[in-house]
Amino acid sequence: MTGTTLSPDFCPPESLLPRRTPDNAGYWDAAAGHHFVVPHCGGCGRDFFPVSPRCPHCLSNMVQWRAPEASGTVASWIRYRKAYYPWVEAHLPYVGLLVDVVPGVRIPMLAWPTPTREPKIGDRVEIGFLDVREGVSLPVCRLAD
Ligand SMILES: [Zn+2]
Numbered sequence: 001m002t003g004t005t006l007s008p009d010f011c012p013p014e015s016l017l018p019r020r021t022p023d024n025a026g027y028w029d030a031a032a033g034h035h036f037v038v039p040h041c042g043g044c045g046r047d048f049f050p051v052s053p054r055c056p057h058c059l060s061n062m063v064q065w066r067a068p069e070a071s072g073t074v075a076s077w078i079r080y081r082k083a084y085y086p087w088v089e090a091h092l093p094y095v096g097l098l099v100d101v102v103p104g105v106r107i108p109m110l111a112w113p114t115p116t117r118e119p120k121i122g123d124r125v126e127i128g129f130l131d132v133r134e135g136v137s138l139p140v141c142r143l144a145d
Contacts, residue, residue: 012087017136024051026065031137034129038105040066049105057104070127072101072141077111077119099125099141112140119143 020028030037038047043060047068054061076098083089095111097119111119112130125141132138 012085012132016085017132018138023053023063027051028136030065030067031129031139032135034137035067036070036127036139037065037067038101040064047102047104049101049107068102068105072099072107072125072127074098074119074121074123074125074143075100075106076121079118095119097125097141099127101127107139110138110140111143113142115143117143 018024018028027037027039038049039051040047040063041055041058041060042062042064043055044058046055046057047066048056053063055063074097078096079093080088080096081093083092088094091114094114097109097111098106099109100106109125109127110130111125112128124144126144127139127141129137130140
């Protein structure tokens with residue numbers, strides 16, 4: 001899946017966009033270029049998530065970015081039927097997925113486009129990107145058929 005541009009009615013307000021920090025800039029900069037990366041420890045060789053300046057396994061600060069295959073499996077999911085934010089109301093019901101990308105990396109993502117069928121635990125997903133604003137893209141995933 002390649003990047004998709006959001007319709008203007010689905011753009012979150014600036015306050016809800018990812019906030020870049022020195023620790024997570026590599027993740028968001030890669031996403032802005034439609035590249036999917038995960039934090040990888042140069043000390044013990046494990047991937048992890050969420051982003052952190054130190055490996056949660058060995059506490060090494062040799063954190064690097066690694067580009068795994070941009071796919072995963074559904075670990076859990078939820079269908080939102082209520083608009084907790086007015087900007088999503090036109091897209092109800094939408095689906096949030098918890099995706100296992102590689103061992104140690106489980107990431108919450110929006111399912112996009114909204115699947116017409118109910119997801120199942122273990123379903124394969126493909127990771128792509130939604131262009132929210134200039135220079136801001138969110139990793140999202142699409143259920144495999
Ligand atoms: Zn480590």
